[in-house]
Amino acid sequence: MGAIRSRRRCLVCLCGTLLAVFASAPALAEEVVNYGVQPDTDPSFIAKALGYFAPIEKKYHVKVVFREFSYGAPENQAMAAGALEVASAGMGPATIAVSRLPATLVAINILEQTAILVPIDSSLQSPCGLKGKTVAFPGVGSQQYPLLLKALSKCGLNASDIRLFKSSGPDIPILVEHKAVDAGITWDPSISVGLASGKVRVLAKAEHIMPIMGGHYIGNGVYVRNDFLEKHPRIVQGIVLANVEAINYILCHPEDAAALWSKQIGIKKNVIELSLDKGISVYSLDVVPTRQTMDAYTKFLKDAGILKPNDTPRIESAFAAKALQEVKAGKICIVTGPSR
Amino acid sequence: MSVASPPTARRASERGWFAGTARVRPFLYAAVVMLVVWQIVVMITRPDPSVLPPPIDVALTFGHLLRDGELGLDTAYSLGRVLCAWLFSAIVAIPLGLLMGNSRSLEKTINPFVELLRPISPLAWIPMAILWFGIGELGKVFVVFIGTFFPILLSTIGGVKEVDPVLLHAGQVFGCTSRISLFRRVVVPAAMPSIFVGLRVAFGTGWAAIIAAELVAAHTGLGYLIANGMDILRADQVLVGMIAIGVLGFLFDSFFRYLQGRYVRTAR
Numbered sequence: 001m002g003a004i005r006s007r008r009r010c011l012v013c014l015c016g017t018l019l020a021v022f023a024s025a026p027a028l029a030e031e032v033v034n035y036g037v038q039p040d041t042d043p044s045f046i047a048k049a050l051g052y053f054a055p056i057e058k059k060y061h062v063k064v065v066f067r068e069f070s071y072g073a074p075e076n077q078a079m080a081a082g083a084l085e086v087a088s089a090g091m092g093p094a095t096i097a098v099s100r101l102p103a104t105l106v107a108i109n110i111l112e113q114t115a116i117l118v119p120i121d122s123s124l125q126s127p128c129g130l131k132g133k134t135v136a137f138p139g140v141g142s143q144q145y146p147l148l149l150k151a152l153s154k155c156g157l158n159a160s161d162i163r164l165f166k167s168s169g170p171d172i173p174i175l176v177e178h179k180a181v182d183a184g185i186t187w188d189p190s191i192s193v194g195l196a197s198g199k200v201r202v203l204a205k206a207e208h209i210m211p212i213m214g215g216h217y218i219g220n221g222v223y224v225r226n227d228f229l230e231k232h233p234r235i236v237q238g239i240v241l242a243n244v245e246a247i248n249y250i251l252c253h254p255e256d257a258a259a260l261w262s263k264q265i266g267i268k269k270n271v272i273e274l275s276l277d278k279g280i281s282v283y284s285l286d287v288v289p290t291r292q293t294m295d296a297y298t299k300f301l302k303d304a305g306i307l308k309p310n311d312t313p314r315i316e317s318a319f320a321a322k323a324l325q326e327v328k329a330g331k332i333c334i335v336t337g338p339s340r
Numbered sequence: 341m342s343v344a345s346p347p348t349a350r351r352a353s354e355r356g357w358f359a360g361t362a363r364v365r366p367f368l369y370a371a372v373v374m375l376v377v378w379q380i381v382v383m384i385t386r387p388d389p390s391v392l393p394p395p396i397d398v399a400l401t402f403g404h405l406l407r408d409g410e411l412g413l414d415t416a417y418s419l420g421r422v423l424c425a426w427l428f429s430a431i432v433a434i435p436l437g438l439l440m441g442n443s444r445s446l447e448k449t450i451n452p453f454v455e456l457l458r459p460i461s462p463l464a465w466i467p468m469a470i471l472w473f474g475i476g477e478l479g480k481v482f483v484v485f486i487g488t489f490f491p492i493l494l495s496t497i498g499g500v501k502e503v504d505p506v507l508l509h510a511g512q513v514f515g516c517t518s519r520i521s522l523f524r525r526v527v528v529p530a531a532m533p534s535i536f537v538g539l540r541v542a543f544g545t546g547w548a549a550i551i552a553a554e555l556v557a558a559h560t561g562l563g564y565l566i567a568n569g570m571d572i573l574r575a576d577q578v579l580v581g582m583i584a585i586g587v588l589g590f591l592f593d594s595f596f597r598y599l600q601g602r603y604v605r606t607a608r
Binding site for chain 1: 388389390391474475558559564567568570571572573574
């Protein structure tokens with residue numbers, strides 16, 4: 001009789017334990033923050049490598065998981081499908097996303113990042129010489145396309161004066177190197193990969209075509225889905241802070257940052273150092289997306305026919321401003337690179 | 341002074357018009373049902389316009405792209421590429437198919453090549469087309485050529501092989517004494533319905549191939565229009581491209597059916 005009672009007690013205890021485990025399971029489960037990135041010299045890779053996301057992961061019981069995309073358009077499609085909460089992409093796709101999707105731009109984390117390349121022995125001296133030439137570009141939705149149009153318009157040319165060839169960003173330096181095209185406009189680190197080969201050279205840097213923020217072109221932005229922003233503003237703040245801290249690290253320790261990037265994205269360290277040396281990708285602590293900058297950039301995209309006249313990008317500069325304040329309160333080296 | 345038509349004549353004319361639209365009506369019903377379902381889905385789920393825009397937005401974009409000439413230009417480019425490749429395929433595949441269908445030894449010699457190359461999707465040829473023909477028109481025409489060649493060839497061979505022996509015998513009785521005259525006056529006309537089917541099918545596969553070719557390496561065409569729409573989150577533009585392809589495909593198929601119907605009646 002006693003044995004039966006004891007068995008019953010054990011069964012009740014077991015059921016109670018299982019019930020408690022199942023009841024607490026949702027509370028224990030980590031929420032995944034899907035963060036869209038591209039394999040480039042994005043500060044978020046440094047933030048991840050240095051554990052800058054760890055405080056928010058611990059405090060809010062979330063896990064920041066990087067989802068890699070080869071370029072911005074599929075990243076935006078993933079966000080449209082609700083598969084990404086946060087994304088980092090070139091300012092072209094980022095501005096398109098925050099104009100057309102329920103998303104908001106919270107920071108600008110890379111400047112420049114775009115250049116027109118030509119073969120090393122090309123006779124071309126400026127974008128004005130591109131008339132009638134074949135130019136490779138990464139698509140209408142990229143930040144490179146409107147910049148190319150701007151470079152042409154400064155010479156009184158337009159898209160119909162050149163022969164456009166759409167290709168993937170990393171393939172463009174190879175096409176230029178092999179003279180399959182006369183020139184190509186692409187993003188970094190593909191630009192630096194091309195320059196490191198010694199077979200291509202820069203015809204024009206973005207800052208010479210359209211200086212829009214601190215004397216540079218805006219390269220890359222961080223944007224967040226609106227429902228996530230409303231639900232988790234503190235997590236968003238933590239993510240922006242992690243990015244600014246990473247930029248501060250890049251500015252203070254460029255060589256170490258190059259080594260970390262090399263490990264994370266598989267591009268040689270010397271190529272990344274070349275990018276920092278030549279200012280192909282420029283990093284600045286001033287990551288605040290101001291209305292003035294964004295208005296100028298939006299007009300630029302509207303003029304290029306990429307945005308509709310009634311498209312208005314949503315920006316929220318408070319997160320970047322607060323993160324900048326916090327980082328500036330600590331030890332900073334310089335505000336804008338290249339620092340080498 | 342105008343004379344009003346008698347009511348009976350008008351009713352007959354209306355009935356005639358209604359009967360005349362009988363073939364088009366099922367397609368109109370299908371289009372209307374699709375539009376209604378689309379609108380209902382939009383009203384119930386309220387998706388973001390960059391995921392699924394309402395039909396009216398797509399109609400407005402269609403009108404806009406049509407007015408500024410972009411849709412017409414892209415359609416003309418795609419159509420030109422498909423027509424060019426399809427005609428070239430027909431010029432090569434029909435004579436080759438007629439000869440292969442008529443000669444067992446020739447068929448045995450060429451068939452292994454056909455069967456080895458046929459399963460390779462036209463899309464798989466795109467990288468090679470860029471390498472061999474560059475980024476101009478020739479590469480795209482080549483990809484469509486690959487997509488259109490085999491349906492025409494196989495239909496032609498099938499058409500020749502399936503010619504009724506009674507027709508061949510009748511041809512000989514009616515004076516086609518030489519092999520050439522029998523081939524020209526009996527075999528070729530008898531194989532034409534099958535050749536037409538091949539041409540129709542090939543035009544469809546050609547459309548599929550050109551859209552894929554233009555997604556990769558082009559700066560004009562309906563495939564390019566769709567790819568750009570995807571890049572800049574313009575689902576309305578993507579849908580306009582898709583609708584244009586659907587409508588053009590339907591119109592061309594109807595045209596081929598009409599020609600086929602006429603030809604078959606004449607042959608009878």
